[in-house]
Amino acid sequence: MSQRTNPGPNPAELFSDEDVYEAMKKIPGYLDISAGDFKELYLLAYQHAETRLYNSVRVSEIMTREVVTVLPATPLAEAAARMAKHHITGLPVVREDGTVAGVLSEQDFFRNMGDGSQISCMALIADSLASGGCPALCMRGTTAGEIMTTPVITVLENTLLHEAGKLMREKGINRVPVTDNSNRLLGILTRSDLMHAFPDRGIL
Amino acid sequence: MNYFAKMRGTTTSPPRVSLSEVFWSWTGAFLGIGAVAFINYNLLPQSDLLMLIGSFGASAVLIYGAIKSPLAQPRNLIGGHVLSALIGVASYKMLAPHMWLAAAVAVATAIAVMHLTKTLHPPGGATALIAVIGSEKIYALGYLYALVPAGAGACIMLVIALLVNNIPKTRKYPEFWW
Numbered sequence: 001m002s003q004r005t006n007p008g009p010n011p012a013e014l015f016s017d018e019d020v021y022e023a024m025k026k027i028p029g030y031l032d033i034s035a036g037d038f039k040e041l042y043l044l045a046y047q048h049a050e051t052r053l054y055n056s057v058r059v060s061e062i063m064t065r066e067v068v069t070v071l072p073a074t075p076l077a078e079a080a081a082r083m084a085k086h087h088i089t090g091l092p093v094v095r096e097d098g099t100v101a102g103v104l105s106e107q108d109f110f111r112n113m114g115d116g117s118q119i120s121c122m123a124l125i126a127d128s129l130a131s132g133g134c135p136a137l138c139m140r141g142t143t144a145g146e147i148m149t150t151p152v153i154t155v156l157e158n159t160l161l162h163e164a165g166k167l168m169r170e171k172g173i174n175r176v177p178v179t180d181n182s183n184r185l186l187g188i189l190t191r192s193d194l195m196h197a198f199p200d201r202g203i204l
Numbered sequence: 205m206n207y208f209a210k211m212r213g214t215t216t217s218p219p220r221v222s223l224s225e226v227f228w229s230w231t232g233a234f235l236g237i238g239a240v241a242f243i244n245y246n247l248l249p250q251s252d253l254l255m256l257i258g259s260f261g262a263s264a265v266l267i268y269g270a271i272k273s274p275l276a277q278p279r280n281l282i283g284g285h286v287l288s289a290l291i292g293v294a295s296y297k298m299l300a301p302h303m304w305l306a307a308a309v310a311v312a313t314a315i316a317v318m319h320l321t322k323t324l325h326p327p328g329g330a331t332a333l334i335a336v337i338g339s340e341k342i343y344a345l346g347y348l349y350a351l352v353p354a355g356a357g358a359c360i361m362l363v364i365a366l367l368v369n370n371i372p373k374t375r376k377y378p379e380f381w382w
Contacts, residue, residue, distance in 0.1 A: 017215050025219045028374035032273035036215030 060157035063187035069094040072145025092177045098184040102150035232268030236364040259330030267365040284325025288314035289354035292335025
């Protein structure tokens, strides 16, 4: 399956009747179809293909394989620096043997800062400016394993994409680690993986 | 779209074909109609049979002039003529005193049956109508009309279509058989 990296325009708007007319001229012989009917047919075939692919593609085909991870013992300062460096808002916490222990996300940090009532970046900034302190300081010396979300929702590599999409929608999560049968991390499926693979579907 | 807006049309007519396409359409039609007409006028005049009916002119447009059309494929050509011929003969036999009714039932039923059997071939409507309008010779054939001329003539034209339409590099026929 070819992956499109940019969400394209609606295929029906992509070409005009004139484009179809010019294409018809390239095929010798009389084509017993109007340009309008061709466009309609193309659009329906395109939608059918997209649905068919969406219903048959497995998670392992579109997941991100190079996953940024941390160990349970990784200090939060290092974990936060790694997330900042890679511009991500969450990552799997993986044990030495490669098995998934949990997921560490922005939300876990927010929950453990200050009195735990701030659940957004702006709330923390407001709090810091008002009190003159940094609510992150109380997490010094804490490790990823201590604040991560666990148990964690994972999917197997052969899970159908539409099942994984449904799971993410229902659980309200942005990323789900993909594992083998022994819970070892193989990759991660993110909301943006889904959007890039199927730009025309409002699947999440 | 509202009722009257629909009458304006929404798109353009297909492009004109190349001169080579015109040439091969002409050649196919000349040989195809030539074959059935020769049999009809030169080989069969002493018999009660005939090989040429008006609807073959319409078939020629499709199988030599619009060869990609689903309407022009062998299934449609043979199935359309034979089924419509049977329906036309049956309509005439059952409704003959009421000629207008026999004609209308023949064509309308032919279209319905061609749809249901995926054999839609516009000249089939003419084949059904000719069975009702007749000539004395056609009435005399009875249901044989479906085999000769309808089935046999269509088969001869199909053979010519297979032979001629596959000569030029830019043409192939058929798109499908069944």
